[in-house]
Amino acid sequence: MGHNGGKGIPLVVMRRLPVYQRYLDELARLDIDRISSPELAKRIGITASQLRQDLSWFGSFGLQGYGYNVRELLKAINSIIGLDKENPMILLGYGNLGRAIAGYEGFRRRNFQLLAAFDTNPAVHGPSEYGFNVYDTNEIPQFLDNNPVKIGIITTPAETAQKMVDLLVAHGVEGIWNFAPVRITAPPGVCVEHLHLVNSLMTLSLRLNQKTPVNRQEN
Amino acid sequence: MGHNGGKGIPLVVMRRLPVYQRYLDELARLDIDRISSPELAKRIGITASQLRQDLSWFGSFGLQGYGYNVRELLKAINSIIGLDKENPMILLGYGNLGRAIAGYEGFRRRNFQLLAAFDTNPAVHGPSEYGFNVYDTNEIPQFLDNNPVKIGIITTPAETAQKMVDLLVAHGVEGIWNFAPVRITAPPGVCVEHLHLVNSLMTLSLRLNQKTPVNRQEN
DNA sequence: TAGATTGTTAATCGATTAACAATC
């Protein structure tokens, strides 16, 4: 069974993989061919042990006495994360946050593709500046039935978030990226990733207040 | 010394406090007076032990045989986080993400106050729709010297992020909330809280890809 | 008082680090 008793890959490990992806992507763009675990770990700010331990959850990607081929390891990690295939998404709520996400370069480059956005406000309906259309919320079911959406992004007000989740799940979406600062529930089999801006800001404030300073290297 | 050997409050604990704040705030607004640790923990999705253990890092807030007074505990946590005093902030980079942050209700309500935004683009200069002014980037030093800014929010492109951080730090800002997907460095004594959207989205994708589903209760 | 629930100490569990045999 390996590692732990079949309990699956720890969430802490899964949260570090994207960090590795970003650094390797950077190295690849700098045309660096080769890197050892101590070198890469040092750049990231973790130990080499941790890096190798983390990778070992997914397989063997290095060569003794050599290290890792940057492009090969990046390719492997991309495949683990799922960046090697298209990840079609829709955006629920097309306010400022929705627009910020829509315009963010780093998603497109990693194969996350925004197919459409939905909003109740007719003023924002129609073609967006980012190449997709903004529809009325009541068109969500039909859209989902006709398009292979993997991820739904909730940038609606808190009040509507749960309703949106239910709708997405009812039409087969298994990944929810939730920005609404509210507890949402989803049936087993559906992944919900919360990103609450206010939690992050409060943590910063708390750290400031406790004077526990220095930029802790989390990612 | 208590707890651990003076190494300070663990970051995992500090990241849970904002979650407690949000739930208590909700209870307070529902006019619920009293709650026990098992009840509150259940709502949040953690164990009562963890909740009590976490709180004990900061003091004693309950009453044996009774539980916690919601308003008192909220007040205590607010004070620990620093929400009991004004937290003036400025925004560096006034694009979509900057606007999303500026318009977010949950900050203002928690005593985070946006004093101004700065951007290199003259088209966005002038009064914003949210009651603060948007200035040119070259006015940052003067502004910082004349205003008690605690937190600088980096929503600039990755290329300019480090320059902005250096500027903020040079003028006494000790809290940095960084949205630019780039490693930034700051001297000891400065807190940097990273929030990289793309990390979060990649984690969701990885979880989907590994079919490690169910909405893990992180907050 | 009896029942309930805290704050804290002790036990368990999991994650990180260290060490090293395997091997390129």
Next chain:
DNA sequence: TAGATTGTTAATCGATTAACAATC
């Protein structure tokens, strides 16, 4: 081959959970 560095096993460290005496 000798030197380097992996993948993995074992040791340490820290965080979570359980248990319970203190006490409202």
